[in-house]
Amino acid sequence: MKTIKGPAIFLAQFAGDEAPYNTLEGMAGWAAKHGYVGIQIPSWDRRLFDLKRAAESEAYCDEVKGIAARTGLAITELSTHLQGQLVASHPAFDTLLDGFAPAELAGNAQAKAAWGVEQLLWAAKASRNLGLTAHATFSGALAWPFFYPWPQRPAGLIDEAFKELAARWLPILRAFDEAGVDACFELHPGEDLHDGATFERFLDAVGNHPRAAILYDPSHMVLQQLDYLAFLDLYHERVRALHVKDAEFRPSGRAGVYGGYQDWIDRPGRFRSLGDGQIDFGQIFSKMAQYDYPGWAVVEWECCIKHPEVGAAEGAKFVREHIVRVTDRAFDDFAGSGADAGRNRKILGL
Numbered sequence: 001m002k003t004i005k006g007p008a009i010f011l012a013q014f015a016g017d018e019a020p021y022n023t024l025e026g027m028a029g030w031a032a033k034h035g036y037v038g039i040q041i042p043s044w045d046r047r048l049f050d051l052k053r054a055a056e057s058e059a060y061c062d063e064v065k066g067i068a069a070r071t072g073l074a075i076t077e078l079s080t081h082l083q084g085q086l087v088a089s090h091p092a093f094d095t096l097l098d099g100f101a102p103a104e105l106a107g108n109a110q111a112k113a114a115w116g117v118e119q120l121l122w123a124a125k126a127s128r129n130l131g132l133t134a135h136a137t138f139s140g141a142l143a144w145p146f147f148y149p150w151p152q153r154p155a156g157l158i159d160e161a162f163k164e165l166a167a168r169w170l171p172i173l174r175a176f177d178e179a180g181v182d183a184c185f186e187l188h189p190g191e192d193l194h195d196g197a198t199f200e201r202f203l204d205a206v207g208n209h210p211r212a213a214i215l216y217d218p219s220h221m222v223l224q225q226l227d228y229l230a231f232l233d234l235y236h237e238r239v240r241a242l243h244v245k246d247a248e249f250r251p252s253g254r255a256g257v258y259g260g261y262q263d264w265i266d267r268p269g270r271f272r273s274l275g276d277g278q279i280d281f282g283q284i285f286s287k288m289a290q291y292d293y294p295g296w297a298v299v300e301w302e303c304c305i306k307h308p309e310v311g312a313a314e315g316a317k318f319v320r321e322h323i324v325r326v327t328d329r330a331f332d333d334f335a336g337s338g339a340d341a342g343r344n345r346k347i348l349g350l
Contacts, residue, residue, distance in 0.1 A: 001289050001290065001292055001326035001327070002289070002292050002293065002294060002326065003289070003323065003324065003325050003326050004242075004285065004288055004289065004293060004295070004296070004297050004323050004324070005037075005038065005074075005076075005295065005296045005297070006037065006038060006244075006296050006297035006298070006319050006320075006323060007035065007036050007037065007038070007244075007297055007298075007299060007315065007316045007318075007319035007320055007323075008036055008037065008038025008039060008040060008074075008076045008296045008297065008298040008299065009031055009034070009036045009038075009039060009040070009298065009299045009300075009301075009312060009315065009316070010039075010040040010042070010079065010243065010298050010299065010300045010301075011027050011031070011039055011040065011041055011042060011045075011048065012042035012045070012079065012081075013300070013301050013302060013308065014027065014030075014301070014308060014312065015027065015042065015045050015047060015048060017047075022047050023047065023048065024041070024048045024049060024064065024067050024068075025067050027039070027048060028067055028068050028070070028071045028073050029071050031071070031073060032071040032072055032073055034312050034313050034315075034316050035313075035316035035317065035320070036073065036299075036316050037072060037073060037074065038073060038074045038075070038076040038296050038298070039068060039073055039074075039075060039076065040075075040076045040077050040078075040079055040136065040296075040298045041075060041077075041078050041079065042079050042081070042082075043078045043079060043080050043083070043119070043123055043126070044080070044082045044083060044100075044119075049064065049078075051078075051119060051122050051123060051126055052122055054078075054122070054125075054126035054129060054130065055121075055122035055123070055124075055125035055126045055129070056125075057129070058129045061126065061129040061130045064130065065130060065131075075130055075132065076132075076134075076295070076296040076298055077127070077132055077134050077135055077136045077184070077241060077295075077296070077298070078123055078126060078127055078130070078132065078135055078136070079135075079136040079137065080119055080120055080123045080135070080136070080137045080138075081136065081137060081138045081186065082100040082138075083100070083115075083116045083119035083120060083123070083137070084116065084120065084137035084138035084139060084140060084185075085097065085100060085116070085138045085140050085141075085191075086100055086101060086112045086113055086115065086116030086140065087113060087116045087117055087120065087139075087140045087168050087169065087172070088113070088139065088140030088141065088142050088164065088165050088168050088169075088192070089109065089112075089113065089140050089141060089142070090141060090142050090143075090144065090145050091109065092145050093141070094107070094109045094112075095107075097112065098112075100112070100116075101115050101116070102115065113168075116140075117168070117171075117172065120137070120172045120175070120183075121171075121172065121175050123135055123137075124172070124175040124176045124178070124179040124181055124183075125175075125179060127176075127179060127181040128179035128180060128181060132181060133180065133181055133182060133240075133294075133295075134181065134182045134184050134213070134240045134241045134295055135176065135181050135182065135183055135184060135241075136184050136186060136215050136241050136243075137183060137184065137185060137186070137215075138185065138186060138188065138191050139165065139169070139185050139191045139192050139193040139202070140165070140168075140191065140192065141190060141191050141192045142161040142164055142165055142192060143157070143158050143161035143162070143165075143192050144190060144191065144192060144194075146158070146161075158201075161192065162192070162201050162202060162205045163205060165192055165202065165205065166202065166205035166206045169202075169206060169212075170206055170209070173206060173209045173211045173212055176211045177209075177210065177211045181211070182211050182213040182240040182241075183211050183212060183213060184213045184214060184215040184240050184241035185199070185202075185212070185213070185214060185215060186215040186217055186220075186241075186243065187199060187214060187215070187216075187217070187220060187221075188217070188220050189220060189223065189224065194220070194224070195221070195224060195226055196226075196231060196234060196235055199214060199235070199238070212238070213238050213239070213240040213241070214235060214238045214239045214240065214241070215239075215240075215241040215242070215243060216231075216232070216239045216241070216242050216243070217242075217243035217245055217300065218231075218245070218247070218279050218284060219243075219245040219246060219247035219271050219277070219279065219302075220247075222247040222248070222249050222269065222277070222278065222279060223247055223249065223257065223269035223270075223271075224257060225249060225257055228279070228284070229280070229283055229284065229287065232284070232287045232288070232291065233287070236287070236288075236291035236293070237291075239288075239291075239293060240294065240295055241295055241296070241298070242288065242293065242295060242296065242297050242298060243298055243299075243300040244274065244281070244297050244298060244299050244300065244315070244318075244319055245271060245274070245299070245300045245301070245302060246271070246272045246273060246274050246275065246276060246277030246278075246279050246281075247269065247270065247271050247272060247277045247278065247279060248269070248270060248272055248276075248277040248278045249268055249269040249278065250268050250269075251268060252268040255267065255268050256268060257269060263304075264304040265304045265305065270304055271302040271303055271304070272303050272305070272306075273301065273303040273305075273306040273310070273311035273314060273315070274299065274301075274311070274314060274315045274318040274319070275314060275318050276303070276305075276306065281318075281322050282322060284322075285297075285322045285323060285324050286324055288324075289324040289326050297319050297322075297323060299312070299315035299316070299318075299319060301315060
């Protein structure tokens with residue numbers, strides 16, 4: 001068994017235009033002050049990181065690692081959540097996604113998709129240059145507008161969507177394989193990969209590609225009323241990244257898992273700061289240890305109530321207290337009698 005690495009924190013929700021949130025050096029010092037030992041970097045935020053340069057320059061990557069190391073931090077993963085969303089997107093979302101790509105690509109869905117693919121290919125090389133083994137991303141969504149089968153879906157619609165999704169992602173997965181990095185899809189409502197069934201369908205479509213992996217975030221499973229502990233029993237071999245984020249689902253007579261188009265604070269399912277929700281992280285960390293999860297525990301803060309600075313400070317302590325230092329011996333070793341094949345046969349009456 002392995003002891004999970006951490007605590008680490010995803011920087012995306014905290015980056016801003018004022019110090020210390022507007023540079024990687026400033027954010028590294030901020031994270032270290034809160035007790036973190038790792039950072040997950042949003043690769044689209046040029047205030048913190050230059051993805052193209054990282055793909056092309058090992059010297060730049062050494063500089064980035066040095067910035068983190070000077071404050072006692074390691075880089076856990078890069079993230080391409082925004083760029084991954086653009087790899088495959090239904091036309092209904094074209095205008096909404098203009099802000100995910102350079103301004104000059106606005107209104108041009110094909111150009112945005114091509115830009116997203118290029119970004120992912122750079123991310124594979126950059127991850128390799130940084131010495132990373134996992135990468136965090138989204139799958140995008142061609143079929144999401146049809147997630148509920150009414151009006152009735154025509155036969156073959158979802159199969160065709162996943163065939164196209166696989167065609168777009170296979171070259172990217174091959175690039176990640178060449179880089180020696182797992183592409184970890186965060187299973188998330190709004191993405192075609194949002195639960196175990198859709199991930200299985202994607203695996204079938206990409207021929208069970210070894211680099212198609214999962215970023216496990218139980219908060220998104222709570223909001224879907226999915227059994228997030230049983231999920232680990234089923235899919236632990238593909239889980240290569242972890243977002244530690246809390247959530248709650250409060251049954252309501254007015255709204256259900258779809259939320260009634262309400263603001264986050266009024267929805268039955270909503271994200272909370274660590275320790276304020278309903279997720280059993282004691283069981284999650286135990287299962288991750290049991291199943292030899294090889295990576296980091298990365299706090300992702302999203303809460304509609306608590307201040308982010310408070311959530312960040314509490315998150316490091318929360319994760320540290322939940323990480324299971326795995327045992328290096330069996331608890332009943334004191335009663336062991338050693339190995340003796342002859343005695344074993346005698347005990348069996350053989």
